[in-house]
Amino acid sequence: MSKILIIDDERSIRNTLKDILEFEKHHLTLAENGKKGLELALSTAFDLIFSDIKMPEMDGIEVLNTLLENKVEAPIVMISGHGNIETAVECIKKGAFDYIEKPIDLNRLLITVRNALERNKLVHETQKLKKKVINKYLMIGTSPGIEKVRNMIARVAPTDARVLITGENGTGKEVVARLLYEQSNRVDAPFIEVNCAAIPTELIESELFGHEKGAFTSAIKQRVGKFEQADGGTIFLDEIGDMSLSAQTKVLRVLQENELTRVGSDKNIKVNVRVFAATNKNLKKEIELGHFREDLFHRLNVIPIYVPSLDHRKEDIPLLIKYFCESICAEQGILVKTFDKSAIEALQIRSWTGNIRELRNMVERLIILGGDIITVEEIETFG
Numbered sequence: 001m002s003k004i005l006i007i008d009d010e011r012s013i014r015n016t017l018k019d020i021l022e023f024e025k026h027h028l029t030l031a032e033n034g035k036k037g038l039e040l041a042l043s044t045a046f047d048l049i050f051s052d053i054k055m056p057e058m059d060g061i062e063v064l065n066t067l068l069e070n071k072v073e074a075p076i077v078m079i080s081g082h083g084n085i086e087t088a089v090e091c092i093k094k095g096a097f098d099y100i101e102k103p104i105d106l107n108r109l110l111i112t113v114r115n116a117l118e119r120n121k122l123v124h125e126t127q128k129l130k131k132k133v134i135n136k137y138l139m140i141g142t143s144p145g146i147e148k149v150r151n152m153i154a155r156v157a158p159t160d161a162r163v164l165i166t167g168e169n170g171t172g173k174e175v176v177a178r179l180l181y182e183q184s185n186r187v188d189a190p191f192i193e194v195n196c197a198a199i200p201t202e203l204i205e206s207e208l209f210g211h212e213k214g215a216f217t218s219a220i221k222q223r224v225g226k227f228e229q230a231d232g233g234t235i236f237l238d239e240i241g242d243m244s245l246s247a248q249t250k251v252l253r254v255l256q257e258n259e260l261t262r263v264g265s266d267k268n269i270k271v272n273v274r275v276f277a278a279t280n281k282n283l284k285k286e287i288e289l290g291h292f293r294e295d296l297f298h299r300l301n302v303i304p305i306y307v308p309s310l311d312h313r314k315e316d317i318p319l320l321i322k323y324f325c326e327s328i329c330a331e332q333g334i335l336v337k338t339f340d341k342s343a344i345e346a347l348q349i350r351s352w353t354g355n356i357r358e359l360r361n362m363v364e365r366l367i368i369l370g371g372d373i374i375t376v377e378e379i380e381t382f383g
Helices: 011-023 034-043 060-069 082-094 106-136 144-156 173-182 201-209 245-257 283-288 294-300 314-332 341-348 355-369 376-382
Strands: 003-007 027-031 048-052 076-080 098-101 163-166 191-195 234-238 259-261 268-270 274-279 303-306
Touching (some): 003 011, 011 106, 027 034, 034 048, 048 060, 048 106, 060 076, 060 082, 076 082, 082 098, 098 106, 144 173, 173 191, 173 234, 173 274, 201 245, 245 294, 314 341, 314 355, 341 376
Parallel strands (some): 003 027, 003 048, 076 098, 163 274, 191 234, 234 274
16 A cells, blocks of 8 residues: 655645545545645655645745755655646656646546556665665675775776786675776776676687677677677676687787777777676686786786685674575575574684685575574584
8 A cells, every 4th residue: 555645735635635545545644734744754754745836834846845855755746736837847857756737637646646656666676676786796704805805996996997806716706896896987887797608619709799790600690799888888707717819819909909890890899998807717827828818917917806715714704694694584585594603603614615605505505494593403414
């Protein structure tokens, strides 16, 4: 049931709206003047607010301005008499959702209410989605190693410097790349992620640089590559140590000249892209083996960031367990479970070859299979 506030000094208007909207199963609150309506709107979360424009003492424009200044999330619909339509339009320019004229038309009213409530629902869903995305890329921990990474991100993110992120699988290299992007000056531009290890060698160049129609047998139409998609923004080349030497040569050219050529074309395309790369391999050893270009390594390794393994930051495990408990229980829609002290200590002395990813899987398994308070015995049984 939606909560709707009506602010109008005319009793007949308040009662008419109340009768119509209560019949539509909405919960109504009425205010006979702007001051009372403002107090209610600032103290209670409403799904929709109606406000008359012409009212004594405090008019609807002052109510609207104050609500907008206080970032009230509910859509605000202005109620206008025939003589103040221009004022109603000005209110919409300021931030009101819509206006309805007196005498109130039933169909117009119901359409406005439906549209406003749907918009409100969309806003809330978007906020929840954004919160989920933000929470997905958190760096949990206070250990010296993780603080060093956090400080590096803060210093490097606002620049356009290339960053090479290294560390074992499951340590959170993608999280570092995302945090660099979110704190960068390119945060409103695209962030394009490429898992170099997941793309077959024969397709990597097409994936990165695009291709023209007919460039090869299966090229039935033109394709824009990842570098073009990231133009003006950031590209994250994950597992770059698995990239073919041929593709490495073309990436080097993009970094040197800020231009690329699609497969099957001789036209040069200018791009402005910031590059983050990540790998779990020792690239210096790969260079010695002839598997990685030394000149590309030096182009990428402007700012090196090493993400420590979980075994080198075990003091962060209690915080990670708490975070995973809260987020996993929220995902599963169950009450938050906890780990007793001895269970946390048992997990701290373990060796985590799979790093944070392995720890998260362990916590999720114990939450699903264990009781409300996870014990050492349950770790031994299900771990």
